[in-house]
Amino acid sequence: MQIIAIAQRKGGVGKTTLAVNLAGELVRRGRSVTLVDADPQASAFDWALPRRLGFVVRNDVPTVAGGVSWVKSIYKSGTDFAIIDSPADLGSVFKLCVEVADLLLLPCGPSSLDLNAAKQTVARASEISRPLPDGQPPTLLVPTKVDMSVLEGQQIAPELAELGHDVAPHISFDISYVRAFTVGQTISAYAPGSSADLEMRAVAEAALRTLGQPVRRPFRAR
Ligand SMILES: Nc1ncnc2c1ncn2[C@@H]1O[C@H](COP(=O)(O)OP(=O)(O)OP(=O)(O)O)[C@@H](O)[C@H]1O
Numbered sequence: 001m002q003i004i005a006i007a008q009r010k011g012g013v014g015k016t017t018l019a020v021n022l023a024g025e026l027v028r029r030g031r032s033v034t035l036v037d038a039d040p041q042a043s044a045f046d047w048a049l050p051r052r053l054g055f056v057v058r059n060d061v062p063t064v065a066g067g068v069s070w071v072k073s074i075y076k077s078g079t080d081f082a083i084i085d086s087p088a089d090l091g092s093v094f095k096l097c098v099e100v101a102d103l104l105l106l107p108c109g110p111s112s113l114d115l116n117a118a119k120q121t122v123a124r125a126s127e128i129s130r131p132l133p134d135g136q137p138p139t140l141l142v143p144t145k146v147d148m149s150v151l152e153g154q155q156i157a158p159e160l161a162e163l164g165h166d167v168a169p170h171i172s173f174d175i176s177y178v179r180a181f182t183v184g185q186t187i188s189a190y191a192p193g194s195s196a197d198l199e200m201r202a203v204a205e206a207a208l209r210t211l212g213q214p215v216r217r218p219f220r221a222r
């Protein structure tokens with residue numbers, strides 16, 4: 001199993017949207033996925049309530065003392081991937097994520113508030129030592145809610161690149177993500193072939209490449 005953790009100190013940057021739709025995209029590519037909603041807000045869990053997602057979402061927030069059993073239970077699920085959707089802070093869940101993740105995804109919107117929080121998130125991650133011999137987890141910065149028709153949208157990817165990690169293809173600001181949540185579907189099911197769907201595929205492929213996984217074409221269209 002490989003663990004993909006999604007984290008950013010700032011709220012509302014699209015962590016849950018990325019977590020759910022990345023899971024959907026990996027499932028569409030034939031991988032098995034468990035989504036661990038480690039945010040007490042439980043937005044990913046709510047997204048799954050209509051039971052239309054096609055993968056399991058576990059609402060499982062670790063207690064401060066329960067980190068080890070939380071990690072063990074994630075591995076026990078035995079799926080190809082576990083995706084952890086974390087809360088908007090740099091507390092104990094974030095620390096666990098950095099300790100166990102094979103890949104850290106850090107979404108960031110095109111505002112200086114988001115960018116400052118992304119910098120703090122990257123800095124905090126680098127302070128956390130891992131119990132693994134391989135140093136820090138690879139980190140992909142994901143520009144989110146991007147409007148390429150304005151300067152801020154055009155600047156976010158180069159600004160993120162200055163943080164010293166790879167930058168994934170961007171996710172545009174698109175109301176389809178809001179609507180997909182409303183009906184309890186992934187973007188690939190709600191709006192197959194749409195620009196939002198294609199963008200999410202590109203982000204999933206960047207994640208797979210960073211994990212050293214083959215990027216197979218989806219064999220099943222929904
Ligand atoms: N690319 C996008 N385009 C338009 N709206 C988006 C996009 N991504 C997310 N949203 C919307 O923005 C809001 C916040 O998104 P989301 O819940 O994914 O962020 P979050 O980082 O998980 O927030 P929190 O920190 O509160 O957990 C939601 O209403 C969501 O539908």
Ligand SMILES: [Mg+2]
Pocket residue numbers: 015016017039043085086
């Ligand atoms: Mg969230």
